[in-house]
Amino acid sequence: MSTKSKSIESKTDFNQDDRLKKVSKLKVLLNRPELGALGGAILVFIFFGIVAGDTGMFSAYGILNFLDVSANLGIIAIAAAMLMIGGEFDLSIGSMIGFAGICIAIPAIYWGWPLWMSIIFAFSMAVLVGYFNGILVVRTGLPSFIVTLAMLFILRGATLALTRLITGRTQVPGLRVLIENDPIAWIFATDTFKWLFTWLGSMNLIALRTDGTPLATGIPPSVIWFIALAILTTWILMKTRYGNWIFASGGDKNGANNVGVPVGRVKISLFIGTAVAATIFATIQVLDAGSADTMRGTLKELEAIAAAVVGGCLLTGGYGSAIGAAFGAIIFGTVSMGIFYTDVDTDWFKVFLGAMMLIAVIFNNYIRKKVTESK
Amino acid sequence: MSEYLVQFNNISKFFGKVIALKDVTMKLRKGEIMCLLGDNGAGKSTLIKTLAGVHKPDEGEIIFEGEKIVFDSPKEALDIGIATVYQDLALVSLMSVTRNFFMGREPLKGPPFFKTFDIEKANKIAAERMGQIGIDIRDPSQAVGTMSGGERQCLAISRAIYFGAKVLVLDEPTSALGVHQASVVLKYIVKAASQGLAVILITHNVHHAYPVGNSFTVLNRGKSLGTYEKKDISREKLLSMMAGGEELDKLEVELKEMNRISS
Secondary structure, three states, rough: OOOOOOOOOOOOOOOHHHHHOOOOOOHHHHHHOHHHHHHHHHHHHHHHHHOOOOOOOHHHHHHHHHHHHHHHHHHHHHHHHHHHOOOOOOOHHHHHHHHHHHHHHHHHHHHOOOHHHHHHHHHHHHHHHHHHHHHHHHHHHOHHHHHHHHHHHHHHHHHOOOHHHHHHOOOEEOOOHOOOOOOOOHHHHOOOOOHHHHHHHHHHHOEEEOOOOEEEOOEEEEHHHHHHHHHHHHHHHHOOHHHHHHHHEEEEEEHHHHHOOOHHHHHHHHHHHHHHHHHHHHHHHHHHHOOOOOOOOHHHHHHHHHHHHHHHOOOOOOOOOOHHHHHHHHHHHHHHHHHHHHOOOOOHHHHHHHHHHHEEEEEHHHHHHHHHOOO | OOOOOOOEEEEEEEOOOEEEEEEEEEEEEEOOEEEEEEEEOOOOOHHHHHHHOOOOOOOEEEOOEEEEEEEOOOHHHHHHHHHHHEEOOOOOOEEEHHHHOOOOOOOOOOOOOOEOOHHHHHHHHHHHHHOOOOOOOOOOOOOOHHHOHHHHHHHHHHHHOOOOOOEEEEEEOOOOHHHHHHHHHHHHHHHHHHOEEEEEEEOOOHHHHHOOOOOOEEEEEEEEEEEEEEHOOOHHHHHHOOOOOOHHHHHHHHHHHHHHHHH
């Protein structure tokens, strides 16, 4: 801890309240990186409220549907945002999703491992991949863009090759039966608040199936993970020393190093974070689908980065927010599902995604100029 | 203990065949400002890095508080109280004043394993420290990017002092500043010295160095041209030493000649 030097300057009369000019709440809010994404999310909801308000998009089932999609993207977008604030990229997230999927499925189905052991194995591999990415970037000083692009190909190729070698095909089904009574799998595969939905169903407040059970059975695990991660990462960024180190490492690597921030360790831990988030994503999806697919997660890394950028992260690092990335993911998830409820062809979704990102980058650039400009 | 807080005796540094520094000696008392003057390429940067623990001297010794010491890393120099403020200041312009002030040394609170960054305390100390040097930061959570160059320099110095600097090495603190800003920074440096710090002020600007310095060491092509107390040397003499006196004298003669012909 700091050793406070003996008071160098004589204590002057100091009244904190005099020094702090009152800054209006609005202005504080306007300077937050997640503002754009929050505004965007609200606009998206208003838009679909008008266009698709009577189509069932905003029924309990519809809401859970687009929340599930948002949450899945959000889990990796939050980790990508943390890494971007730390000044690096990870393009191997999507490939890690595919890789983690088969790391669970092959041991469980072909080697007879219990499911929980396969899940732990997948997470261990994620830590290794993340560590490898991180140490490579930190040691070589190469741009993470290139290093993780290489990892994108290596992991996807290895996933395909190994799966075909071991199983003779590219998909590994048959996991669903293993979930029951597994000591770990429930963490990634349980719908929560079922009682609430049963009650809402019994009160005829939400749509029911023909057999009388509610159409929406509970909050999917992805949503719980998403909310938990958003809270945890926001807390880390705003309230912990490690959070300050993340901002510092991304903002000015050399400066941070000079004042004693362990920049290398911070970056490596963030790379491990993205790989682990990809594995959480993969575990939830594999257990939900009951099968692993070698192509799962393709292009997800770009969606995650797009959501992080819409959420206010600067591509140059040192600025951004985890909650912003969460809103970014909600925007994408809502639009990608909501488009089904409109007359618009779903092919247009990618156009929207691109346009949204472009607007966000221009907006962020403007904000950065404002923040760094001298008064 | 000797009268000097820190002594750099006959420091030499070689890079292969290049002699970057040769027999440079500097001695500082508490409360003293020594100005290290030199033109570009005189070896100032190498000397700073040697003081800061980045380079190990190939010859010579560093004596701090009467004891001979060897630094293996910049951190060791920092730990005993030799703090270097580089030209880039190690400030992140997108981060707040508070977060910069405590970057890498954040105050913590809370139980073990759940320690959080005590941002209230940090805000209070940062605002207090900046207030003491007359910088009115409206809000310690404002980004450093919004501060002026002089304010940033003062923030970096203030941070070094807060974290226990006894010897402050300042690398060109005024070079990027306007006249007014530079004077604010120089005033703060004098104030810091008057509270018992030893300051090594590296600059190529005699006009900034002369008013604040107690002694002056001139570096030329890696060698010290000697250390002078203020009373022993004039501003003009310093300037001519720095630029390599004869060259300026020659220039003067030539100019006179030209004037004579043209008139």
